[in-house]
Amino acid sequence: MTCTLCTGACEEADLAPLLSPDLAWLWQPLAAAADRRGDESLTSGPAVTVTVPTEPAQCAAAAGLIDGCPLQPGQSRRINLPHLTAALSARGPRLTPGAVAAHACNRRLAANARHRAQQTIATDRIRTHLESTTAELPHHVRELVGPETVFTRMRTLGWVTRLLNAPDPTQLLEQALKVAAQLPPPGRRIDRRLMVPGNPHALDAGPLPALVLALSGSSGTPTRSAWARLGVDCDDLLGGLIITGITPRGWHIPSGATYTLPPRELASIDWQPPDRPGLWVFVTENPSILAAACNRSLAGDSLVTPRMICTAGTPSQRECNAVAALSDAGWNVAVRADFDQAGLAHVRALLNAAPAAIPWRMSTTDYLATVPEGTDTLHLQDEDASWDERLVPTMRKHSVPAYEEDLLPALLTDIGAGAPDSPSCVKHVVPVDAEVSRRC
Known part of the structure; x- marks a missing residue:
């Protein structure tokens, strides 16, 4: 089973000596650097500065890991990441400074960067889906939606974030685009209750109707007025x-x-x-x-x-x-x-x-x-x-x-x-x- 802290870099490794409490002073700043850089492995890149502890046992625990002259208590030392990676290979063929730091701190590193990367991938997926699907909408609907600008408008309105946080973003977007495809051309009308087959109340409230109005550039106005602008009738008692x-x-x-x-x-x-x-x-x-x-x-x-x-x-x-x-x-x-x-x-x-x-x-x-x-x-x-x-x-x-x-x-x-x-x-x-x- 793959390790949840370092995605398997610790396999076949002897971590016990490296996880001694006397080495916490080394791994903690390395973990912080990994978070800042968004780099879980820390095998390369700029050196990381640490402060050498005053306790002799803590200094001795780092023997062989930090290159250069002997450690002096209280001094600042720059950790050469490629050298540290090479030194760790003696304890495990796939060990990295980031992997050991993750085990020492008992958490996976660079969580924010990883989340951002996942969000970017998901956002790009939404953008691609929007641009490709809206280009296939009826001509009069494309003029409302604007395939070239719809993603920018959705992001400005906060709908990209709302989609990313939805239980099933793809399904919600697909439903909204299917509803948008039924909007009538100028001068014609349609009953809102007929736009989602089998569910006459699907557009009464909630994220689906709000997303349809956002896609069509009709958000920001009273809901009934927004639907009326699109040629959609809500009932035969209000309006007129x-x-x-x-x-x-x-x-x-x-x-x-x-x-x-x-x-x-x-x-x-x-x-x-x-x-x-x-x-x-x-x-x-x-x-x-x-x-x-x-x-x-x-x-x-x-x-x-x-x-x-x-x-x-x-x-x-x-x-x-x-x-x-x-x-x-x-x-x-x-x-x-x-x-x-x-x-x-x-x-x-x-x-x-x-x-x-x-x-x-x-x-x-x-x-x-x-x-x-x-x-x-x-x-x-x-x-x-x-x-x-x-x-x-x-x-x-x-x-x-x-x-x-x-x-x-x-x-x-x-x-x-x-x-x-x-x-x-x-x-x-x-x-x-x-x-x-x-x-x-």
Whole structure:
């Protein structure tokens, strides 16, 4: 059986004379040097300095082990490791200074260095697995994960360490990558409960869902919002559309109140029609836009009470259909989102569901109004903005997304007046009622 202290270097060796208590002064500093250097054997390398003891018996015990002039009590001596290794061979053919020091101290040496080496090997294994597996993910998922940068992000977030400390790092990583592979492309949705076959609650909590969000660059935000950003629905009771200024038929909502219709209520939505022709409903992606419009209305800085819907991220098909139902009820609908890949997909999904709706301040001119300059890589296709053929090439050229908040003053002006007014919308605007007649 291999020795656990020196991995077998003591085999066929006579250690008893070397482990005398009178030689502890020699082996202890050698053990400390082995720990510092991460070298269990200590057969070579810089000499190790020791202090010769004052007791004659202790000095005599080292006879033949330390080369050079006789030992003087209290002096410092530099131990030549190759010479000591050669001297120890007389007691065992495979003995090393480190092996004897380990037996003398009754512990294996260089534990920290050995642990670091093992961690390095395991970390490299995780890196290789990540880079190879993420390169095989669907295209839209690779853009989220970033095969070239995913390991750096995971290490920065502390997930490499968490994986190394997991009971089965490989299994956890494999599970997370399988879940990530099912993330839907922009504009589509998936039920979170269906992403781990046979276990509808696997992504409710714990390391697996946290790792999936970290892989996709969605950690650091509230969990439900993070999943929503990825197009994943958690249930049909939470989430949905945030609304002000319009109500389902038969509902009584206080004037100016903001409320949320969960997905379950949107399944068979029947909107209250406008009380006169030509009224507009504005659909936005970010809650901050709706909040700013409501605050402006409360302050009396708006001509009309806001009529708005906020999707709070990627709209589900049910939410898109609910927006389309507004047109069926007689409302004019204007839709918009951020100027990025996901935002363009949101607008496409809404326009596909509601062909009568118009894009609202989503033109090239509106994008350029944000003065965008950056170094991001926008992975866009020419057909991502069918309503404006110049928009995608312009966004690629400037290499930076633009967000709804960048256009907040103009958006609030439109909302406050009750009708959209931008280069991307003017040609679509139909006659509106007297409250906004000055814009027609």
